[in-house]
Amino acid sequence: MKYWLMKSEPDVFSFEDLKKRPKKTEPWNGVRNYQARNFMRDQMKPGDLILFYHSSCKIPGVAGIGRVHSLPYPDETQFQSKSEYYDPKSKKDNPIWFLVDVSFEEDLKKFVPLEEIKKYQLLSQMRLLQKGNRLSIMPVTEEEFLFIKNLGN
DNA sequence: GCCAACGTTGGC
């Protein structure tokens, strides 16, 4: 089993939004970066645990725990010409973009701000903290995952 | 709103 951090802009789709979904699950559509896609398509397995991270907002940080809920499959929005995620280069019989469904797993008692994550030596190697890092999906170690989860409990 | 860092595009 692997551990991941996935970023979402809470104004667009927040951890609370995920929780409010009828089945508490959501297709992680709109990823248009090859590295992030490769993580979903090639490495994610149902059951993997996720740090659900809020980015580009007043207080960025980890909002809760999610879980990979499906196998990878093509992102439908790449074929939808009205979608902001439409990709005219992608063909039905050879899709470019893949996603997984993400489900709500558990609440944290408290939000874990980026500011706090930066304080700990144990977390200092996280890609999240590396300069210029813009990846929206990245692996985290079990140690990092458990440490952050613990900070929120 | 600024800006550093990075990925992508497209001309050559």
Next chain:
DNA sequence: GCCAACGTTGGC
């Protein structure tokens, strides 16, 4: 295949 220009990300 190089690389300048451009667009995007995301913290501050």
